[in-house]
Amino acid sequence: MRSADDAALRQMAKAWRADVPVFAGGIHATLATEDVLSVPEIDGACRGEGELAFLELLNKLDHNAPIEDTAGFWFKRDGEILRNRRRPFIRDLDSLPYMDRAAIDYQRTIDVNNDLVTTMVGRGCAYECTFCANAQLKAAGTGMYVRNRSVDNALGDLEEMAGRFHFQYINFRDDNFSWNRPWVMEFCEKYPQKYSWPFDCFSRSDTLDDDQMRALKEAGCRHVFLGLDAGNDRIRRDVLNKHTSAREMIDVCDKLNRLGIKAVVSNIVGLPHETPKDFEDTIEVNRRIHEKQVVFSPAFGAAPKIWVFVPFPGTPLHEMCAKEGWLREVPGDFRIYRETHIEMPQFTPKQIMRAYRNFRFNVYKRRHPFWACIFRLYDTAAVTWVMERIPDYWFGQVRRFFAAISHRLRPAPTPAVH
Numbered sequence: 001m002r003s004a005d006d007a008a009l010r011q012m013a014k015a016w017r018a019d020v021p022v023f024a025g026g027i028h029a030t031l032a033t034e035d036v037l038s039v040p041e042i043d044g045a046c047r048g049e050g051e052l053a054f055l056e057l058l059n060k061l062d063h064n065a066p067i068e069d070t071a072g073f074w075f076k077r078d079g080e081i082l083r084n085r086r087r088p089f090i091r092d093l094d095s096l097p098y099m100d101r102a103a104i105d106y107q108r109t110i111d112v113n114n115d116l117v118t119t120m121v122g123r124g125c126a127y128e129c130t131f132c133a134n135a136q137l138k139a140a141g142t143g144m145y146v147r148n149r150s151v152d153n154a155l156g157d158l159e160e161m162a163g164r165f166h167f168q169y170i171n172f173r174d175d176n177f178s179w180n181r182p183w184v185m186e187f188c189e190k191y192p193q194k195y196s197w198p199f200d201c202f203s204r205s206d207t208l209d210d211d212q213m214r215a216l217k218e219a220g221c222r223h224v225f226l227g228l229d230a231g232n233d234r235i236r237r238d239v240l241n242k243h244t245s246a247r248e249m250i251d252v253c254d255k256l257n258r259l260g261i262k263a264v265v266s267n268i269v270g271l272p273h274e275t276p277k278d279f280e281d282t283i284e285v286n287r288r289i290h291e292k293q294v295v296f297s298p299a300f301g302a303a304p305k306i307w308v309f310v311p312f313p314g315t316p317l318h319e320m321c322a323k324e325g326w327l328r329e330v331p332g333d334f335r336i337y338r339e340t341h342i343e344m345p346q347f348t349p350k351q352i353m354r355a356y357r358n359f360r361f362n363v364y365k366r367r368h369p370f371w372a373c374i375f376r377l378y379d380t381a382a383v384t385w386v387m388e389r390i391p392d393y394w395f396g397q398v399r400r401f402f403a404a405i406s407h408r409l410r411p412a413p414t415p416a417v418h
């Protein structure tokens, strides 16, 4: 995330000709702008939404006009950082074209993900959990941060994809698909009139009511990804600024399961101020949620999900860890969620890694001993090492195999466009 990423950025930037200016954008460039600009090869960084900011910058470059006052961008000048004003968030997402997926070999991306297509219907999240990038992303612009495309416009994106690519499932990657109740109800009414692809989405337990859950089921939803993050109330409330209750999470998961929607619960281990005893609450809440079923989803893989806490630069928890002197060097690759990056006295790195590797075993061992043994093996360092080296396609096949077993070899539904 930090030094190793800087090296990667430098390498990418160097690949361009020396006279081509290089601009960074995205979440890291927004949250850790000064770090990104400290890379000598980077000329500027876009903070927040890039579509209009970058368009303005390109138009200026095209007309040989000065770019230094482009809103939304920070630049380097004479060793100083030039911080331009923030831009308003794009209010009407329907005014943006759909993502140009043809710019890459998108069919291959779908194929290696087992016929799964990933898309978003909106932007932003209304909450401010301290480990997440959303609060800082929200601060990078002005105006309304949480927005959706209109339902018809979102369905139009799917129609366009259907005309270009072959896929069988959809994964809506919005941070919280259910934040806007009337939108969800309209979507669930219109979607099945046109499509029958099963879909998965992300949500929050306090934004899902019974009607929404029923409507999602009827529309074809098969998995809902929910963040418990920590089973301990003190950690969730005081450290994560997440004001949902474990009881509510259990209730929502039970309701989803009764409807035939599988809840994929996400958890974090090694949070600031967390103790091994606090983490036992996370195991306990997951045990209760998975009393009746094991979840292994083609879209999300093995569940419940478990991540090792990563202090993202720019977030309140990164600040907290820096203040306490807990930060360790963070590698810049995808294993960052599988290694611990902080060193706390009350929950040592060794204890954190042991808790991480044994988590699913501990969740399933009482009610589902067979699966507990499978996960004991699946979560070992040796298997992780091998999995990381398996090409994406074969990794997808392994996931699909386990998902098929967990669905009791039930064949996948055949989707169709009406």
Ligand code: SF4
Pocket (backbone or CB within 6 Å): 125, 126, 127, 128, 129, 132, 133, 134, 135, 175, 176, 204, 227
């Ligand atoms: S609810 Fe989820 S997406 Fe929203 S701020 Fe919290 S962690 Fe981030």
